Amino acid sequence: xxxxxxxxxNSYVLAIEAVLMVPSxxxxxxxxxxxxxxxxxxxxxxxxxxxxxLFLVSKGxxxxxxxxxxxxxxxxxxxxxxxxxxLPFCISGxxxxxxxxxxxxxxxxxxxxxxxxxxxxxxSKGLLFWRSFTHWIGGMGILVxxxxxxxMGGKNEGFTLHLMRAESPGPSVxxxxxxxxxxxxxxxxxxxxxxxxxxLFLLAGDMPLFDALCTAFGTAGTGGFGVKRDxxxxxxxxxxSVVTVFMALFGVNFTCYxxxxxxxxxxxxxxxxxxxxxxxxxxxxxxITLNIRDQFTSMREAWHHAVFTVxxxxxxxxxxxxxxxxxxxxxxAVILTLMFIGACAGSTGGGIKVSRILLLIKGLxxxxxxxxxxxxxxxxxxxxxxxxxxxxxxxxxxxxxYVLIVIMSFLVLSLNGGxxxxxxxxxxxxxxxxxxxxxxxVGPASNFFAYNDLSKIVLIFDMLLGRLxxxxxxxxxxxxxxxxxx
Amino acid sequence: xxxxIAGDGKLGSTIARQLSSEGYDITLIDRNPAVLEAxxxxxxxxxxxxxxxxxxxxxQAGVDEADLLIAVMGEDELNLLSCMTAHAMxxxxxxxxxxxxxxxxxxxxxxxxxxxxxxVVNPEKHAAHEIERLLKYPGFLKYDSFARGRIDIxxxxxxxxxxxxxxxxxxxxxxxxxxxxxxAVMRDGKVIAGPDGSLVLEEGxxxxxxxSRENLTSLLHNIxxxxxxxxxxxxxxGGKLSYxxxxxxxxxxxxxxxxERNPQRCLxxxxxxxxxxxxxxxxxxTEFLEGEGLSDTDAFVTLTGLDELxxxxxxxxxxxxxxxIITKVSRVDYGAVISDLPIGSVISPKxxxxxxxxxxxxxxxxxxxxxxTVHSIAEGQAEAVEFIVDExxxxxxxxxxxxxxxxxxxxxxxxxxxxxxIPNGLSSFEVGDSVVVxxxxxxxxxxLNDIFDD
Numbered sequence: 001x002x003x004x005x006x007x008x009x010n011s012y013v014l015a016i017e018a019v020l021m022v023p024s025x026x027x028x029x030x031x032x033x034x035x036x037x038x039x040x041x042x043x044x045x046x047x048x049x050x051x052x053x054l055f056l057v058s059k060g061x062x063x064x065x066x067x068x069x070x071x072x073x074x075x076x077x078x079x080x081x082x083x084x085x086x087l088p089f090c091i092s093g094x095x096x097x098x099x100x101x102x103x104x105x106x107x108x109x110x111x112x113x114x115x116x117x118x119x120x121x122x123x124s125k126g127l128l129f130w131r132s133f134t135h136w137i138g139g140m141g142i143l144v145x146x147x148x149x150x151x152m153g154g155k156n157e158g159f160t161l162h163l164m165r166a167e168s169p170g171p172s173v174x175x176x177x178x179x180x181x182x183x184x185x186x187x188x189x190x191x192x193x194x195x196x197x198x199x200l201f202l203l204a205g206d207m208p209l210f211d212a213l214c215t216a217f218g219t220a221g222t223g224g225f226g227v228k229r230d231x232x233x234x235x236x237x238x239x240x241s242v243v244t245v246f247m248a249l250f251g252v253n254f255t256c257y258x259x260x261x262x263x264x265x266x267x268x269x270x271x272x273x274x275x276x277x278x279x280x281x282x283x284x285x286x287x288i289t290l291n292i293r294d295q296f297t298s299m300r301e302a303w304h305h306a307v308f309t310v311x312x313x314x315x316x317x318x319x320x321x322x323x324x325x326x327x328x329x330x331x332x333a334v335i336l337t338l339m340f341i342g343a344c345a346g347s348t349g350g351g352i353k354v355s356r357i358l359l360l361i362k363g364l365x366x367x368x369x370x371x372x373x374x375x376x377x378x379x380x381x382x383x384x385x386x387x388x389x390x391x392x393x394x395x396x397x398x399x400x401x402y403v404l405i406v407i408m409s410f411l412v413l414s415l416n417g418g419x420x421x422x423x424x425x426x427x428x429x430x431x432x433x434x435x436x437x438x439x440x441x442v443g444p445a446s447n448f449f450a451y452n453d454l455s456k457i458v459l460i461f462d463m464l465l466g467r468l469x470x471x472x473x474x475x476x477x478x479x480x481x482x483x484x485x486x
Numbered sequence: 487x488x489x490x491i492a493g494d495g496k497l498g499s500t501i502a503r504q505l506s507s508e509g510y511d512i513t514l515i516d517r518n519p520a521v522l523e524a525x526x527x528x529x530x531x532x533x534x535x536x537x538x539x540x541x542x543x544x545x546q547a548g549v550d551e552a553d554l555l556i557a558v559m560g561e562d563e564l565n566l567l568s569c570m571t572a573h574a575m576x577x578x579x580x581x582x583x584x585x586x587x588x589x590x591x592x593x594x595x596x597x598x599x600x601x602x603x604x605x606v607v608n609p610e611k612h613a614a615h616e617i618e619r620l621l622k623y624p625g626f627l628k629y630d631s632f633a634r635g636r637i638d639i640x641x642x643x644x645x646x647x648x649x650x651x652x653x654x655x656x657x658x659x660x661x662x663x664x665x666x667x668x669x670a671v672m673r674d675g676k677v678i679a680g681p682d683g684s685l686v687l688e689e690g691x692x693x694x695x696x697x698s699r700e701n702l703t704s705l706l707h708n709i710x711x712x713x714x715x716x717x718x719x720x721x722x723x724g725g726k727l728s729y730x731x732x733x734x735x736x737x738x739x740x741x742x743x744x745x746e747r748n749p750q751r752c753l754x755x756x757x758x759x760x761x762x763x764x765x766x767x768x769x770x771x772t773e774f775l776e777g778e779g780l781s782d783t784d785a786f787v788t789l790t791g792l793d794e795l796x797x798x799x800x801x802x803x804x805x806x807x808x809x810x811i812i813t814k815v816s817r818v819d820y821g822a823v824i825s826d827l828p829i830g831s832v833i834s835p836k837x838x839x840x841x842x843x844x845x846x847x848x849x850x851x852x853x854x855x856x857x858x859t860v861h862s863i864a865e866g867q868a869e870a871v872e873f874i875v876d877e878x879x880x881x882x883x884x885x886x887x888x889x890x891x892x893x894x895x896x897x898x899x900x901x902x903x904x905x906x907x908i909p910n911g912l913s914s915f916e917v918g919d920s921v922v923v924x925x926x927x928x929x930x931x932x933x934l935n936d937i938f939d940d
Contacts, residue, residue, distance in 0.1 A: 178511040
């Protein structure tokens, strides 16, 4: 284990986090919220201090990191930044209990959007901003940001690939240009550009600047923290439509945008994952529209809310315009299915990812074929290219781990009395898939406050597991990670 | 600059490492995803799986925007095809192909235009030239020339009975009685580039000395290395490198004996090089080697395909007191281990070829002020780079002792017209001069100005 380099990377990440807290502090000052501003200032100082200590301790780190070290490093970074990111809430006293504050912060960084706040409108503006900003930071990933801004030792920085792989979602993460730094910069430029566009469109619909920024952060990170008690329901139909479109856009693989910028329309149009994603959105929105049309005055209105909800759930954002808890069972079942699927690989969204679902379905089809023709040799192809058996094996392992974790968390949550099975199950689903609101007692109209500490800790880990795609967090608990020989 | 490298073998990954650390955009193409994965984890490059001689793969690799294609796949034919295909898709691309087979070597060179090649590299032939030069100047471990052969940098080992042992560098010229400059010292696996005068040479040091060609001979005499002319060379292994080498040596009039195990290959060699004695047999048997006159030969060159065998054979040659030994080692990773072994000069065709290609790339990057030649010395820990002084160069005409230079850099030679000098503090350079600079391996010099510390 190259602990020194891991310490160095952690130090950079925390330094970046401290810098990213500054805008929230300025906003607090701007709104005259002395308490919140003070809390943010103290948190910044603590974060810088921790970062500084790590920096000093990690002097003379060698520039090499193996795959498992990359995983461990990313896992530790995310836990560390969540623990420190929770400080402002706790110090200001707006979320008095540290567990709750960590829950809220992890929910932010992992772009889940599940909240323990009973009333968001009570919160100070500065902290609300920080809460939404954590979505934006977590969406593309703080290590990817670090790779874009911090030169990692010049020569032979191939090891940074392990960091990017561990942090970015998807079954096969690769670079888009030869240099890691450039790849990370391109991703962030696209991310910033799209976020800026989103803000512009929201401002055009007369949304106040503060709301527009927070909503755009929530949309871009596919997080779902709102600044209003009723999430997006209070905004005009135009604003809701803007959010619908942008949620769907942020659920697309960012490589597609890079290809578009390079005018490679053909590859984008032919992309199997993108096609499946679009079809899934349209088909489920259509099915839900038919199912809920009695609750609305017109078909158009039903479609408007159905497509918003579908876009919000499949991209794992979690904004709501209507309490879908009140919808018929079929619609709720469709929504629960979409929670599984999630967004595209390489986007800011969570879930299993459309590309993995495609791989799983194709793999299943192959297995069935092989039962019928045992001698048949068949490769699995995505976008006309065969997928290696390692990727297939990893995808299957991912699904197994996914199912196991869901079941275990569900069991632990059931210890907490007073919640229906539907609530518990959807609570696990929507934290693990980084969505936010679930069904029944954790639906869009309620929150996670009533769970006990054990359940909250389990849900915190579920969110981290979901965002980092299980393995970076799981390896932290493996004994072989910490022993010298495997 | 965007560079495609076709073939992620030993040479391909070595080039990728060197060029990616110099900041180029490298795309590696290979058919084996496992080796690509390993390379991508070590170096900052992007990889593409597929056959680099096909249009879809080249297109995917971005041949339209690439500036250079380096084809170093296993097969010569593939390398040629890949370069031709790339050139057809992007006429402005530069192409470098590795052609190793003697059967193609000549035609690839004369048909460079038809094959759309900017440069043909032949590691074995290059290495053969290198060995030929070493055989001409026994006593040196390694030998690099600059300024069209007017300045040489040679590697010497300080042995127990060397006259240079315990001599400080500032007193060196008194002993050797000629104008030479120690440009780098390698001690315990670490290199000191541009050492200062107070450094005292110790036993076991490898020193790199810059000297003009005339002074080289007197250096040899004055430090007591008897220059016995090599007349007979015993070569083990009958591969491509042996073929090229024996061809050259026979032409130079030396007696050459090649030991090769494969009877079929022996026939081919005997047919291709009538002047050489080809012996079929297993060189790993000591009796056989003795029988073939190991103790009597002037030089013993081990060129089999197995590094381990080459090293063992050379060690045996050392025991038998052969006066000059040259060992081929393909894997350069173990350089630190073998540098302590008495196996004479170590030749790595891949490393030579890599520096050849890097030189071309550097020249491409910056047509003006670019390095003319780059030689890596001291196991790649230092480099000797040749530049031409142009109008943009600073400090023209100033005395060297007044020019602030960066740490670990040193000017080792200045050539003006046909006159070369090994500089001292009073020397200076003028526009048009060729200047050889020594720097430690982690400094990258793009132009002569990069060595100045202001």
